[in-house]
Amino acid sequence: MSPEKTNSVPRVAVIAGVTESTIYRWIRTGKLKAVKQGQVYEILIDENSKFLNSQLIKKHSKPKSAWTPKEINEYSEWHELIDEIDWLIKICYSSKDNIKHKLFRLDRLFMNYLSYHKVTLNRVRQVFASNTNPNFKGVTDDLKRGWYNELSYSFPLRKSTLGLSFSDISINKPISGIRFAFPSWRITSSYYSIYFYLRAITLQKQRGFRIQEHNATILSFKNNVLKPLMRILWKFPFDIMYAPKVRVYKRSLLIENLKHAKYNYCNHPRLPYRTVKQIFERVYKTYSKKAKSRIKPSSYMLFDYLHDFRIWANYLDIDNLLSLWGPGYKTFIDQNLSMFIFFIGGISEICYFSVFGETRYLEQLQSLYNSFIANSPELESDFANTPVYQRHLIYNQMKFINKTIVLNKKADLNVIVASPNI
Numbered sequence: 001m002s003p004e005k006t007n008s009v010p011r012v013a014v015i016a017g018v019t020e021s022t023i024y025r026w027i028r029t030g031k032l033k034a035v036k037q038g039q040v041y042e043i044l045i046d047e048n049s050k051f052l053n054s055q056l057i058k059k060h061s062k063p064k065s066a067w068t069p070k071e072i073n074e075y076s077e078w079h080e081l082i083d084e085i086d087w088l089i090k091i092c093y094s095s096k097d098n099i100k101h102k103l104f105r106l107d108r109l110f111m112n113y114l115s116y117h118k119v120t121l122n123r124v125r126q127v128f129a130s131n132t133n134p135n136f137k138g139v140t141d142d143l144k145r146g147w148y149n150e151l152s153y154s155f156p157l158r159k160s161t162l163g164l165s166f167s168d169i170s171i172n173k174p175i176s177g178i179r180f181a182f183p184s185w186r187i188t189s190s191y192y193s194i195y196f197y198l199r200a201i202t203l204q205k206q207r208g209f210r211i212q213e214h215n216a217t218i219l220s221f222k223n224n225v226l227k228p229l230m231r232i233l234w235k236f237p238f239d240i241m242y243a244p245k246v247r248v249y250k251r252s253l254l255i256e257n258l259k260h261a262k263y264n265y266c267n268h269p270r271l272p273y274r275t276v277k278q279i280f281e282r283v284y285k286t287y288s289k290k291a292k293s294r295i296k297p298s299s300y301m302l303f304d305y306l307h308d309f310r311i312w313a314n315y316l317d318i319d320n321l322l323s324l325w326g327p328g329y330k331t332f333i334d335q336n337l338s339m340f341i342f343f344i345g346g347i348s349e350i351c352y353f354s355v356f357g358e359t360r361y362l363e364q365l366q367s368l369y370n371s372f373i374a375n376s377p378e379l380e381s382d383f384a385n386t387p388v389y390q391r392h393l394i395y396n397q398m399k400f401i402n403k404t405i406v407l408n409k410k411a412d413l414n415v416i417v418a419s420p421n422i
Helices: 009-016 020-029 045-061 068-094 096-100 106-116 121-127 138-156 166-179 183-205 214-230 275-293 302-316 316-320 325-354 359-373 377-385 385-396
Strands: 006-008 036-037 041-043
Touching: 006 009, 009 020, 009 041, 009 045, 020 041, 041 045, 041 183, 041 302, 045 138, 068 106, 068 275, 068 302, 068 316, 106 385, 121 214, 121 325, 138 183, 138 325, 138 359, 138 385, 166 325, 166 377, 183 214, 183 316, 183 325, 214 302, 214 316, 275 302, 325 359, 359 377, 359 385
Parallel strands: none
Antiparallel strands: 006 041, 036 041
């Protein structure tokens, strides 16, 4: 009997476009027929030709990019990159089981982010140690402006405020369609929330820049705050940045240290199913392209990207946004921008109470709540579901702060009175 033709596991993995682990799983489950020679499996070519051909067809039939209606083609470029950056957050700060089942929650992601990077208030405080007399009023005013714009962005509240799974996308479609009836306004308010949060951080580090100019704030943040903050609190993927003549050492990236990131279940769930590494490459190349398109090339990061997105949405291409159709696009951009604001707002708040203390932070948050319900009593019960309130519960749970603010409790008209009142 002539020996059967075989091929090695690594070779078949390359041909099929999958990992070697996938090949071994196919062998275990009987999808691939193999023979074992010593400690090594050899794949039978003839007996597996039909299955392998089907995998090749599947591999090469995938479109290179997601189909996009031509009416919103320009918008889609912004949309896809933001969506993929958010996917990096999910992959880096979720358990393997949650990634496999696509079960994500914003509060869990944020807590995992802080825990993974071993964030402590003492370490954060050291970032601002060089400014011995920070402008308390200026920083506080900007933090409150960030809160105000985040609340403005958040209302009317989505039904699922913390859920990030596909089931939550479905739940939130109707309200996101209403919230994004005028997309340029939502994009602008999300940017302003992030802008004021980052300006508050910058003012804690440096007093002397022109806060009236957005570019001055962005430049001062990058030049004076970003590098020390990246060591403690401003972590991947927020720290992805292009800088002229600065080499990126990919081996030091967080995704290189995550063993699960190489598996197919970590690929982006929508066309063209980019891997985690491919997403990083795309984000970095986009930043590089936008930086080099400027009159004077400079460093470029997420802050710059959101600034440019806001300008595009507000001034340059209103037709793209007016053509934005379908609840899917609106729901995903709603969820993705909410995630950015939640994380960056949290980073700003942690910087704030690491320097000025828990008491001042809670005083300002309590004051915000009291003003909120005084001017909008019909929204009083909703405040507990706002991201501003939810984050402060996370800080309390993680022992960053020891107390929480007091919410008004409405009287229950159905409670039986214990004793007569004559």
